[in-house]
Amino acid sequence: MTTILGIETSCDETAAAVVVDGLDIRSNVISTQVELHARFGGVVPEVASRAHLESINAVITRALDEAGASLGDLDAVAACHGPGLAGALLVGVSAGKALALVLDVPYVGVHHLEAHLHAAWLEDPSVEMPMAVLLVSGGHTMIVSMEGTGRYRILGQTVDDAAGEAYDKVARALGLGYPGGPVIDRIAKDGDPNSVVFPRPMLNEGLDFSFSGLKTAVMLEIRRNPDRPAQDIAASFQEAVVETLVYKLEKAADQIGARTLVLGGGVAANSRLRARVAEVAEKSGRRALLPRHDLCTDNGAMIAAAAHFRLLSDGPTPLDDGAMPGLVLPTIG
Numbered sequence: 001m002t003t004i005l006g007i008e009t010s011c012d013e014t015a016a017a018v019v020v021d022g023l024d025i026r027s028n029v030i031s032t033q034v035e036l037h038a039r040f041g042g043v044v045p046e047v048a049s050r051a052h053l054e055s056i057n058a059v060i061t062r063a064l065d066e067a068g069a070s071l072g073d074l075d076a077v078a079a080c081h082g083p084g085l086a087g088a089l090l091v092g093v094s095a096g097k098a099l100a101l102v103l104d105v106p107y108v109g110v111h112h113l114e115a116h117l118h119a120a121w122l123e124d125p126s127v128e129m130p131m132a133v134l135l136v137s138g139g140h141t142m143i144v145s146m147e148g149t150g151r152y153r154i155l156g157q158t159v160d161d162a163a164g165e166a167y168d169k170v171a172r173a174l175g176l177g178y179p180g181g182p183v184i185d186r187i188a189k190d191g192d193p194n195s196v197v198f199p200r201p202m203l204n205e206g207l208d209f210s211f212s213g214l215k216t217a218v219m220l221e222i223r224r225n226p227d228r229p230a231q232d233i234a235a236s237f238q239e240a241v242v243e244t245l246v247y248k249l250e251k252a253a254d255q256i257g258a259r260t261l262v263l264g265g266g267v268a269a270n271s272r273l274r275a276r277v278a279e280v281a282e283k284s285g286r287r288a289l290l291p292r293h294d295l296c297t298d299n300g301a302m303i304a305a306a307a308h309f310r311l312l313s314d315g316p317t318p319l320d321d322g323a324m325p326g327l328v329l330p331t332i333g
Contacts, residue, residue: 001020001021002020002021002022002075002076002308002311003018003019003020003026003069003073003074003075003076004018004019004020004022004074004075004076004077004078004108004304004307004308004311005017005018005060005063005064005074005076005077005078005096005099005300005304006018006019006078006079006110006300006301006302006303006304006305006307007056007060007077007078007079007080007092007095007096007300007303008079008080008092008112008115008298008299008300008302008303009052009056009079009080009084009088009089009091009092009095010080010082010083010084010085010088010089010092010112010298011043011048011084011085011088011138011139011298012032012033012034012036012037012043012048012051012088013030013031013032013033013297013298013299014030014031014033014051014052014055014056014059014091015028015029015030015031015059015298015299015300015303016029016056016059016060016062016063016300017029017063017299017300017301017303017304018063018064018066018067018069018074018304019122019301019304019305019308021308022118022121022304022305022307022308022309023121023122023125023305023308025122025301026066026067026068026069027062027063027064027065027066027067028063028294028295028299028300028301029059029062029063029066029300030294030297030298030299030300031055031058031059032297033047033048033051034178034179036048036051037178038177038178038179040178041168041172041177041178042168042178043085045085045086045087045088046087048085048087048088049085049087049088049090049091052088052091052092053091056091056092056095057095060095060099063300071099071103072103074099074103074105075105075106076100076105076106076107076108076307076311076316077096077097077099077100077103077105077106077107077108078096078107078108078109078110078303078304078306078307079092079093079095079096079097079107079108079109079110079303080092080093080109080110080111080112080115080298080303081093081109081110081111081317081321081322081323081324081327082109082111082112082323082324082325082326082327083111083112083113083139083324083325083326083327083328084112084323084325085325086323086325089323089324089325090322090323093109093322093323096109097319100319101319106311106315106316106317107316107317107319108307108310108311108316108317109317109321109324110303110306110307110310111306111327111329111330112298112327113135113140113142113144113329114150114152114306114310114329114330115302115303115305115306116135116137116264116265116302117133117135117144117146117152117264117306118302118305118306118309119264119291119295119296119299119301119302119305120133120146120262120264120289120291121305122291122295122301122302122305123289123290123291123292123295124289127260127262127287127289128259128260128287129146129147129148130145130146130147130256130257130258131145131146131258131260131261131262131289132144132145132155132249132252132253132256132258132260132261132262133145133146133262133263133264134245134249134261134262134263134264134268134277135264135265136162136163136164136245136263136264136265136266136267136268136273137162137163137164137265137266137267138162138164138165138167138168138179138181138266138267139162139164139165140157140158140162140265141157141158141162141163141164141209141211141245142154142155142156142157142158143155143156143157143207143248143249143252144329145252145256145258146262147332149309149313150309150310150313150330151332152329152330152331152332153256153331153332154329154331155207155252155255155256156206156207156208156209156248156252157208157209158208158209158210158211159202159208159209159210160210160211160212161210161211161212161215162211163209163211163241163245163267164181164265164266164267165211166211166212166214166215166241167179167180167181167184167241167267168180168181169215170184170215170218170219170233170234170237171183171184173218173219173222174222174230174233174234175230176230176234181266181267181269181270182269184234184237184238185238185270185271185272187230187231187234187235188231188234188235188237188238188272189235189271190231190235191229191230191231191232191233191234191235191236192231192232192235192236193235193236193238193239194236194239195228195232195233195235195236196221196228196232196233196236196237197236198214198217198218198221198236198237198239198240199213199214199217199240200214200240200243200244200247201213201214201244202244203244203247203248207248207251207252207255209244209245209248211241214237214240214241218233218237221233238270238272239272242270242272242273242276243276245273246273246276246277246280249261249277249280250280250284253284253286258286259286259287260281260286260287260288260289261277261280261281261286261287261288261289262288262289262290263277263288263289263290263291263296264291264296265296266296266297266298267296268290268291268296269293269296269297274290277290278290
């Protein structure tokens with residue numbers, strides 16, 4: 001039995017979790033900074049770093065307490081070492097390495113996106129490979145073929161804005177505040193998704209995405225028709241995003257022969273996206289694997305899970321390895 005403490009501080013959540021054997025979640029504590037950044041309309045790196053420093057010890061302590069574990073029970077300590085905000089990453093990496101050094105246990109640096117891929121296994125370790133995974137968040141939008149532990153192929157990715165970033169910018173234009181994803185998802189339920197026909201960018205141009213043009217189209221619509229209800233604009237915008245994401249996810253699954261469609265990342269909590277992926281999977285005879293909401297957002301459980309398999313395959317990460325803000329997902333082929 002291998003007990004790992006996972007630490008996540010790549011952006012604006014301070015998180016820690018205890019996971020046993022890469023699959024058994026004993027605790028998963030997440031401290032969000034949403035209220036701190038809301039008045040700025042987005043994440044401020046320096047504010048995020050200071051908040052992580054203030055919260056990290058308490059979050060780790062709570063994760064251990066909820067797991068009924070002590071520091072002496074840990075067999076390894078893992079931290080997200082990239083990609084992400086440099087100062088924010090440093091807080092988690094420093095805490096992880098310090099604990100590993102004091103406890104004389106292995107330290108494992110974990111790739112943020114690889115951790116999101118492993119969130120699916122936390123839901124169901126028996127899932128059939130390959131999986132077509134849509135990783136969608138404020139900083140990333142990509143489709144990945146997951147063929148096993150450490151075996152990934154990026155099939156498509158955004159060429160400009162990430163989907164979550166587009167949500168935030170549209171919400172700001174509508175005066176809905178920050179973060180944009182949850183509020184647009186909420187008010188879109190009362191809107192007409194057919195009230196405005198927004199473009200579906202690059203729909204028939206491979207598996208890459210582009211959301212900057214869609215964002216611009218929304219801005220122009222707001223200026224031209226200032227009296228159009230925000231609910232209708234939100235619903236129409238969301239339908240354009242979701243239709244594009246799901247169409248390309250299904251297309252990718254056809255290409256690689258995947259029997260499972262998987263969501264990962266913060267936008268994977270979006271109710272319309274989850275519903276459409278489930279519908280498309282059912283119609284095509286596939287399975288939809290939709291991680292529960294606390295595994296969609298940045299969290300320590302996914303870090304600990306990915307660390308378990310990385311520790312088995314690669315061994316410990318050297319303690320002189322630091323934070324890597326621009327870290328790229330390791331792929332095959």
